[in-house]
Amino acid sequence: MKNAICIFITIITFCVNVSAQDAKMNIFIDQLMNKMTLMEKLGQLNLASGVGNLPVATEGSGLEDFIRKGLIGSTGGKRNQEIAVNESRLKIPLIAGEDVIHGYNTIFPIPLAMSCMWDMELIEKSAQIAATEAGVSGICWTYSPMVDICRDPRWGRIAEGAGEDPWYGSLVAKAYVKGYQGNDLSASNTILACVKHFALYGASEAGRDYNTVDMSRLSMYQDYLPPYKAAIDAGAGSLMTAFNVVDGIPATGNKWLLDDLLRKDWGFKGLVVTDYASINSMKTHGMGESQAGAARALKAGVDMDLAGQIYVSTLGKSLEEGKVTQQEIDRACRRILEAKYKLGLFDDPFKYFNEKKAKEVILCKEHIDAAREIASRSIVLLKNNKELLPLKKTGKIAVVGPLANSKSDMLGTWSWKGKAENVISILEGIKNATGTKAKVLYAKGSSYTTDPYLLNVSKKKADYITPSIEKENQLLQEAKNIADKADIIVAVLGESRDWSGEAASRSDISIPECQQTLLKEMLATGKPVVLILSNGRPLTLTWEDEHVDAVLEAWHGGVQTGNAVADVLFGDYNPSGKLTATFPRSVGQIPIYYNHKNTGNPINVEAKYSSKYLDIPNDPLYPFGHGLSYTRFEYSNLVLDKTKLKTNETIKVKLTVTNIGKRDGEEIVQLYLRDLAASISRPVKELKGYKKVMIPSGKSKEITFDITSEDLAFWNKDLVFGTEPGAFDVMIGSSSADIRLKTTIDLEN
Template sequence: MPIAHPATDARIESLLARMTVEEKVGQLGVFADMVRPFAPDVNPEVNVSNAAQVLEQVRAGQVGCLFNGVGAAQGREIQRVAVEESRLGIPVLLAADVIHGMRTVFPIPLGEAASFEPQLAERTARATAVEATAAGLHWTYAPAVDIARDQRWGRGAEGAGEDTFLGCAFAAARVRGFQGEDLRAADSLLATPKHFVAYGAVAGGMDYNYVEIAEGTLHDVHLPPFKAAVDAGALTVMTAFNDINGVPASANHAMLTGVLRDAWGFPGLVVSDYTADMELVAHGYAEDARDATRRAFLAGMDMSMQSGFYAEHLPGLVESGEVPVALLDEAVRRVLSVKSAIGLLDDPYRSLDPAREVDTSQRAAHEALARDAARRSIVLLKNEGDVLPVSRQARIALIGPFARDVDNIEGCWTLFGDKSRYVTLEAGLRAALPEGAALDVVDGCALEAPLDGGIESAVAAARGADVVLLAVGEPQRYSGEAQSRTRIVLPAAQQALAEAVAATGTPVVVLLRNGRALALEGAVRDAQAILVTWFLGSQTGHAVADVVFGEYSPSGRLPVSFPHDSGQQPFFYNHPRTGRPETPEMTEFKARWREYPNTALYPFGHGLGYGRIEYGATRVDAPALEWDGSLQVRATVANTGARAAEEVVQLYVHDRVGSRVRPVRELKGFRKLRLQPGESREVVFTLSRAQLAFTGADGRFAAEPGAFDVWIAPSSVAGEPARFELLASR
């Protein structure tokens, strides 16, 4: 259930009445925590203040929040100074980029989205919150809820993929998980859906780039995950770096005030991304720092991160009347209300217990959760000849630069992971094999370069094996912020290794490590089996071994489409129909590329298990859906194989005629079922008019009467549709 937003209490009004303009502005400042600088190498060019300077700023009431430091004891000292030595005694929010795990690292969010289990994301976010608050934090700058339709963009690794429906489910789940049931609890961690808004739509997939976007796409694709997060109880939102149709998101009144506050009634605070207000000058949207401050603040950005612009310029803007005092008070009221909501005004030392910080009693449970989350995130793309699962008696060659690598386990944006607990592929496989089992481990090449004799050693190992586990993929630094790519392929050295190993004729199982969908080529694309293992976190080796040896039947499904070629980007399954759709005959003068069909190599929603799943026909209970009624859609799903399996059953619709061209399919529901061998089950989904609504040509969000196709299918391209008609209102 969403957390109720608390009313402003009398203490806040009393504080506001006593505060100077400078003290009010101080509450709006977010600065690097150099008192306990766990990660000073993140944005090092501005992390120049020492602890004494930061504490003096706290003492002077010039700090509302410190970020990316951890430690309960030093956190208590920060709060002691704030409460006992500042004039007003207002405690400081302590924040950090805790994205997909704290000490225990869980799969990158994109990988976890492949589980199609929002409840799993809620559990991992809850565990993350427990560890983060134990380390002296109140606030995380997560979850990222950007919809990423271009796989060249590196920050797709932080979100839930290309689909809005799936993105909404994971956005809400992660907010619930981080914050828990009681915001005032010591283990509740404030969530921050980001980046508001349309950051995933940057042109060319290039990070920080401009965004040209249709209003309908903005409202139907990119805004809904933020609304889902707000509805789940999020009290903070972070702005994006990009502009939206020429207006930077961090000074976009239509979005920050018009949509977020006026339309949605969001009561919480808006914080800038790192120096985003400063960047209004580089955008050419503001003349100078003073102008940037005025524009960002008047648009609705409450807190400024790291630039110092608000501290330097807001008092003068208030004095001149360019920023009304009432607006300043509103922003400060929102910040103080959030501090009150989490109990910080009652207990300044909340989540700052040194004994809890060193308590390891949760570790075993969190590691078990990390292992389960990791294996549920793995996607089996192909399995020719049932090469998987691998027998423990087989002679196995583990080949590739990720075979024993520790440095590329956690994935992007992991500042605080306990590397001593990371399980490599080699360690995980050896732990699952009987003593004396034949496992030959060869690197073959480095991540981006050949090794002397590497390919020769790899070929020899492959020839002596019954099966090769080929551990290749992207280096960790290839995905995440500022890691856009023009070609989403493997490094050349790894591709050369794959070609040489495949030429031996030994069956190859690719263990693909990646932070985005990749364009697979040659021997990697043509391997007998491919497992997408993303960046799985602390328990990587154990989770992969569970799947490889059949302890767990893979149940993940792709949250992003894998293209045939990098040049297909942006590519997403739910693209609008064209007037010349491609035909199976691949004739010219249709919507296709010269080299490739207008299809994915592996589509959104695709994934296999070790069972054999068959779908019956999609059926609707009635030919028409009444305007205010509901319609049941059903199909029988059977496991005809010899092994148990978990299947992600997916519901798609297509609006056949609309006032705006409609997507070829849209996900509207999903359900994960566990089916024993020989078991079948009827799956029923319920559709209503609300699920068929979109932003029409007139700008109104509504459903339109007419004919629809509907599928219950294992992926976004599978199955034959049933049809129904949405009837007009009577």
């Protein structure tokens, strides 16, 4: 009883303190806004990216002049902050935002790779380190996390997210927000998170960036909105709109999305910023001229205009014409000032500029060690026939491939502060691990591609590259020469960092032909070949899977890629990663995802009239949740404490997992549920739990899952979230396709 009273008093005290802080903030902002002119208020709504040729402010003296006039609310740089707080009339500090996506200087694996760890503590740690390094370098706001659900690997920005599952993506979203913002946003080692892209951006048609999105409200609520909501519930202080349309209306001007849903239903009180010039792009969506788009965005609930400079140049006129109100302008201005206040910028505008601390923390040993651990745990062992892996650190090892000795590609997309000089390449990592025990031979073997279109897309004509057959033949011969001398061949193939991320969609997600030729020639030697993939998205690897005995998915793994790959390649770390995005057999299967609905005519290979392809199997090459280990795990002894569940009750599910292999290893045990009869068609299975456990060789561990009625709830046809009584399958396995144990429970009224 005494403990309960203490907890109650603590909660009351916290609420009183928060209320007092809010009251103090409101008084401060009220007083400040009473002094502001209309143009100074509009200036707060203006985020200048520092990019030239914009209608109001450009780089250099033009930008500085607009800061002096109070017409810029956000931009980076210490000099710009000095101008804002020393030379502008009201001394309002600037907020500095950047794309700190998977590390600042210490670059971690791309977010898709990190999601394959199934480890929220390490994802949170990566965000904490990113916030620490950015937070001493003048950055107090990150345009991250990207929580878009993506079921189409052609979309380049799949690299920035957590894959295809809304339940799992929600956990990842929370971890990033907690890592960036911590428990005290005013602390110098925390920065403001910005959830993006609201909403549905990952469902762009044909996997083409910036493209249209069209889906039912039911699909929105059930499959795409949960991670945004989870990030907001975790306390994210800002949100970025998407480029796409939602219900036919651009997200940046969509009142239902940004006001009815986000503000009213979800209770979001933070700052909403556009994506890059997305108010301007409303015109190309067919929504009228820029002034009309700006008015529409403001009314919908957009507070800050990123790089478009349309707010500051048109809202004054719209106010005069009665197309917007002073209240709407004030509301947007207040939210921006609140963000600055909560970050502590009014108390110390230069708190995020700490050169002394930067020298201590940026790329420090602790951060580098974390990058290596995270990169190692992000690697997924896709195939390992004949137990080819792990390799021994002896003999002669031929390392070939255009990505084997690349440093810059290991940084991946959105790593603008990462430097190639800080990267350990895969070749270097292998050499570091083997030392004098093995002889490591190297040849590039091929270019990234010889496809003229892929080589030159987005390039100016003066910069065009012409493929050279002679050069390719020379590279290939060099690889064949070292392969002849080697005992084993390691081929490092995949994608350049420029082939994934924003504006990097691909219609063909296979390994380019010249790289495939290299791999075929290496296999033709008859020597063992290990394929290491370095890429930013799922690839189509049907031929590779059929012919190569061992395949490691290493992704673009950040500054410690090489050491991490070597840790796994030689068995110093037993791989435990599992996929969070499905690898298709062919692009013809896309969109592809494990939690699909069944059809009225499910696949039957012997029946003509069933839902199937004539030329390939329906199932993917590598399913969601797939990932092998250097040991093997056996599942047994499934026991439930009861089989009937009522609201507010819990069913405990217990099972035993035994390591029957010769190595200690980690297993990610996955819990899936299926609603067998409901008022709407439900998915064939849905992830609702997982446990990541280390089990020594020959030992067993008991795993427990709790299933509640909340786990069985869904959005019905009326968009009401709740449960319906009936039977549910409980499935536990090593992947979404490798179900080891199964039973049924009943939900009662």
